[in-house]
Amino acid sequence: xxxxxxxxxxxxxxxxxxxxxxxxxxxxxxxTIEEINDIKTAVSEAVTNSIVHGYEGDESQYxxxxxxxxxNNTAIITVSDNGRGIEDVDKAxxxxxxxxxxxxxxxxxxxxxxxxxxxxxxxxxxxxxTTVTMTKIIRGQKDVGTRGHNQAD
Numbered sequence: 001x002x003x004x005x006x007x008x009x010x011x012x013x014x015x016x017x018x019x020x021x022x023x024x025x026x027x028x029x030x031x032t033i034e035e036i037n038d039i040k041t042a043v044s045e046a047v048t049n050s051i052v053h054g055y056e057g058d059e060s061q062y063x064x065x066x067x068x069x070x071x072n073n074t075a076i077i078t079v080s081d082n083g084r085g086i087e088d089v090d091k092a093x094x095x096x097x098x099x100x101x102x103x104x105x106x107x108x109x110x111x112x113x114x115x116x117x118x119x120x121x122x123x124x125x126x127x128x129x130t131t132v133t134m135t136k137i138i139r140g141q142k143d144v145g146t147r148g149h150n151q152a153d
Contacts, residue, residue, distance in 0.1 A: 002028070003068040010051045010061040010081070018065055018079075019043040025067050026075050029138040038116035039075065039136055045109040046079035046132045054083025054130055073138045080131040086124035093122065 004025055008014045019040040026039055047063060055061040064080040086092045093110040113120045117134040124130040 001068050001070050003066060005064070005066040008047070008063045008065060009059060010055045010063050011059045012048070012051055014063075015044055015047045015051070018047045018063075022065070022067050022075075022077060026069070026136075026138065029069060029073050029075065030140040031138045032141055035136065035138055035140070039077070042113045042116045042120075042134050042136075043077060043079070045112050046077075046134065049109050049132070050079060050081035050083065050130070054081035054085075056084065058083075073140065075136045075138060077134045077136070078131060079134075080129060082129040085126040085128055086122070086130055087126065089122050089124055 004021075006018075006021065008018055022043045023036050023040050026036065031039075043065075047065070050063045051057065054063075061081065061083065064078075066078045068076045070076065093114070110120070110122070113132070113134060116136075118137050119133075119135040121133045122130065
């Protein structure tokens with residue numbers, strides 16, 4: 001199993017960095033562009049949830065991010081925070097549910113994660129934080145060998 005771990009400051013500019021790192025790490029699985037975009041979207045939502053909801057904008061905190069690639073072309077992505085936690089995970093996973101309507105949050109974060117990933121598991125406890133574990137099976141591009149070029153070229 002190949003893996004990487006990183007700790008990010010809980011600042012919104014790190015969301016793009018996190019999704020780019022995860023996407024770059026998963027390239028070894030030869031994913032389609034759609035699969036990479038799915039992963040980037042899900043990571044973006046998970047990291048943003050930690051910043052906005054877990055830490056409520058407290059930039060002195062950290063988010064732990066890990067990615068493991070197993071032998072079955074599966075990426076296992078974990079995003080964890082030590083923030084306020086989720087009172088009712090089942091309720092939070094409902095489409096359009098948000099605890100921050102005044103910030104015009106759509107409440108679609110978990111719905112998007114579940115749409116784009118093969119599995120999403122959330123564990124959380126009050127004032128101890130939340131861990132989101134997302135799994136994506138990379139079906140990938142068909143091996144085209146020379147990528148459409150004539151071998152005589």
